[in-house]
Structures are given as C-alpha cells and as structure tokens.
Amino acid sequence: GQNIDQPTEMTATEGAIVQINCTYQTSGFNGLFWYQQHAGEAPTFLSYNVLDGLEEKGRFSSFLSRSKGYSYLLLKELQMKDSASYLCAVRDGDYKLSFGAGTTVTVRA
Amino acid sequence: IAGITQAPTSQILAAGRRMTLRCTQDMRHNAMYWYRQDLGLGLRLIHYSNTAGTTGKGEVPDGYSVSRANTDDFPLTLASAVPSQTSVYFCASSDRAYNEQFFGPGTRLTVL
Numbered sequence: 001g002q003n004i005d006q007p008t009e010m011t012a013t014e015g016a017i018v019q020i021n022c023t024y025q026t027s028g029f030n031g032l033f034w035y036q037q038h039a040g041e042a043p044t045f046l047s048y049n050v051l052d053g054l055e056e057k058g059r060f061s062s063f064l065s066r067s068k069g070y071s072y073l074l075l076k077e078l079q080m081k082d083s084a085s086y087l088c089a090v091r092d093g094d095y096k097l098s099f100g101a102g103t104t105v106t107v108r109a
Numbered sequence: 110i111a112g113i114t115q116a117p118t119s120q121i122l123a124a125g126r127r128m129t130l131r132c133t134q135d136m137r138h139n140a141m142y143w144y145r146q147d148l149g150l151g152l153r154l155i156h157y158s159n160t161a162g163t164t165g166k167g168e169v170p171d172g173y174s175v176s177r178a179n180t181d182d183f184p185l186t187l188a189s190a191v192p193s194q195t196s197v198y199f200c201a202s203s204d205r206a207y208n209e210q211f212f213g214p215g216t217r218l219t220v221l
Contacts, residue, residue, distance in 0.1 A: 042199060042213060094165075099144075102151050
C-alpha cells in the first residue's frame, strides 16, 4: 500500500511563493502526480514526475527525490485563483493512483 | 459530449436502496476509475478497469460493484446503500493506464 503525507492547510499572500511538501512510503513507485482541485469541482492535472529533479510549467514547478520519498509543488507569483486544494498522488506498479488527503491553499490579498 | 460525464449530479437515497452511478467518456481512453472523496481522507480508489471487459478492486471496494461492457461506459452500483457510503464520487479515465487521469464532475450522494 501507500502512505502519503502532506500538510492540511497553508496560507500565503498574493504575489508570494508557496511550497507544498509531500512525503510517501510505497510498495511500488511508478510516478508522482500533482492535481489542483477548486472547491466543489473535479481535480485537474498539474504535473507529473517519474525521474528525480525539477519539472517546470509556467508558475508551477514540481520536484521529486525518489530516494527520499519526497516531492514538492512550488507555486510562484500567487494569484487569488490559486486558492484551492492541491493533491499529491503516487502511482504504483499496477498504474493505480493513491492520493494524499490534500493541502488547502488560501491566497490572501 | 466532451470529456467525462457523470449522472446524476446529486442524489439523496434511502438506506437499503440500490443505486447506479453512471459514467461515460468520449475520449476512447482504455482505463477508467471510480473514487470516493471524503473530508480529511482524500480520494480513495473503489474499482478500476484497465480495458473493456476487465475490472479490478481498489482500496475500498466493499459494497460496490462495477462493469465495463464497452470502452465508453463504467457504471458503479451500490447494491444496498448504507449511510457510510455518503460521499462525493468521481469517475476518471486515462489513456493506456499510465498517463494522467481526467476526472468527471462528480456525483454527490447522500444516504439517509
């Protein structure tokens, strides 16, 4: 099985940077995903890491260290619309996803 | 249709009743999934199907059944609903079971 931990809540100011950490313990690893979920809506895909290192996509970046069982999602130049839950998910060897409980990010003006 | 649709959007159900949640995708993805999302617990996989004609159990399969008669449809059935099945249910699909999953809009189910 998978054990995935991420902080419950984070608050940051508009224009700032926030880093959401995710640690995992897995029985098999085949990639790590980050999803964004606005209240009352479906999750939407943000990023995917399968090799160690940083993946950058606009204002969002995701980092992975497989040896440490660690990932983070970096949100830069925060905007009010970035207020949402961010879900860390690990894919196992059977290509099934296990999700963390999610981190609710609140952006304040 | 574009993407994944789910029906109904929401439902209030008496305990003991049978209920089928519908999911249809038009992206010709071969893999489909059912999750439930509960506050503080995140998304948990109920059942999945890597291709039409096959299904598998996820983390929380008890009380639920699925079928995959064709590529597009993946219904989830609660044979005899219980209050602990009150949740938001999301259907998802992916291409060849190893790309990102695309989620439907969800069904909010309340069992009384």
